[in-house]
Amino acid sequence: MIFSNAYNYVNVLEKAADAAWTRNEVLSNNIANATTPGYKRQDVSFESYLLEELTSGSTKSLRDKVDDVDLSNLRTSIYTDYSNLSYRLDGNNVDQDTENVELASNQLKYQALIDSINYEFNMIKAALVKN
Helix, strand or coil: CCCCHHHHHHHHHHHHHHHHHHHHHHHHHHHHCCCCCCCCCEEEECHHHHHHHHHCCCCCCHHHHHHCCCHHHCCCEEEECCCCCCCCCCCCCCCHHHHHHHHHHHHHHHHHHHHHHHHHHHHHHHHHHHC
């Protein structure tokens, strides 16, 4: 984590990328346990914390909102879906097809976040080289 206002956006992107990485691991674990009797799927909560941080306060622009984000409030929490919904008689609630779609979607999100971080650093590098 970089401690400077110039890097606030990168720090938020880093937290989001970390959350996406964790979600990849959790979804992969769900897929691996799709045939385990009694296993309940897990997922990751991050977006709600980010939304809360971005909607709190009275700042006008997105850049101002990002500058005001308290990074310690951007946490990743893993939760278990204890839904009564079960696809099998053994109590497992993992739908492997759904998990595979979620994993593919999350991998695209992760790659987009990494691309955004690289873009931000390239912009900073270009500004430094230009001066």
